[in-house]
Amino acid sequence: MNIYIPHIILGVAFLLLGVGVYALLATRNLIKVIVALQIMVKGAMLALVLAGRETSQPGLGQTLALTVIVADTIVAVIGLTLAVQIRRRFGSLDVKDLTRLKR
Amino acid sequence: MEIIWYVLAAAGALACAILAISAKRLLVSAIWLAGCSALVALLMYLLGAPEIAVIELSVGAGLVTVLFVFAINIAGDESTALPVPLPKPIPWVLVIGLIALIGWLVIAQLSDGALAGQGSDNFYVALWSQRYLDVLLQVAIIFAGVLGMMGLLAEGKKRHVEETPGSDEEKA
Numbered sequence: 672m673n674i675y676i677p678h679i680i681l682g683v684a685f686l687l688l689g690v691g692v693y694a695l696l697a698t699r700n701l702i703k704v705i706v707a708l709q710i711m712v713k714g715a716m717l718a719l720v721l722a723g724r725e726t727s728q729p730g731l732g733q734t735l736a737l738t739v740i741v742a743d744t745i746v747a748v749i750g751l752t753l754a755v756q757i758r759r760r761f762g763s764l765d766v767k768d769l770t771r772l773k774r
Numbered sequence: 775m776e777i778i779w780y781v782l783a784a785a786g787a788l789a790c791a792i793l794a795i796s797a798k799r800l801l802v803s804a805i806w807l808a809g810c811s812a813l814v815a816l817l818m819y820l821l822g823a824p825e826i827a828v829i830e831l832s833v834g835a836g837l838v839t840v841l842f843v844f845a846i847n848i849a850g851d852e853s854t855a856l857p858v859p860l861p862k863p864i865p866w867v868l869v870i871g872l873i874a875l876i877g878w879l880v881i882a883q884l885s886d887g888a889l890a891g892q893g894s895d896n897f898y899v900a901l902w903s904q905r906y907l908d909v910l911l912q913v914a915i916i917f918a919g920v921l922g923m924m925g926l927l928a929e930g931k932k933r934h935v936e937e938t939p940g941s942d943e944e945k946a
Contacts, residue, residue, distance in 0.1 A: 693869045
């Protein structure tokens, strides 16, 4: 079986997505949750650039990847801001300590 | 020969991602994430997207890492060795199920030829002519991010102002 470049990129995109989802499900630290989101988005960006390349419209794929980079950075900024504020108010970064929101 | 670079960069990015989620210290985790970003940028460059690779390298591996280090310095680099909230097999089952579902959807799309389209092959034409709305959206998102950072910085100032009159009353 021949292995081509799209197979490698698609495989690593799926595996990055899997690593990110696993970390989202298995971690309780807020900053680690943001790290997991970043890893997932990197997989999505790779898949977008690959899709543009494979469908002979690389400009479109790259434009969408640029939009994802901007959105992902702002998600990181807002997420880290929230994490810092939660740490200041609750004294912990553990998501289990945020149960006051349920009441 | 070129495929070796792809394999090395892909394996490195994956290894960095796994090390980023398994590191005990948050600072170490942020540094592995920066490594993952740099290798993903290399993959993008190899795929023929040098503009996106440069942006990913400067924003993903540079700016975001600085933000992480800043936030970890404020919040404290506490150990992340907390017990897993779900029983161990459940995340693995969900991850494998999700990858299988997405893979099935992607393969179905590829075989149908549904991805074929008439887009531009030039990044600048696509960005400024076809996806101009995306540029406006990006400006709005960046503005939201700036407001978020201002909210973080303004909180400390407000507390400082509130504390000052209280201390004056105590003196009186």
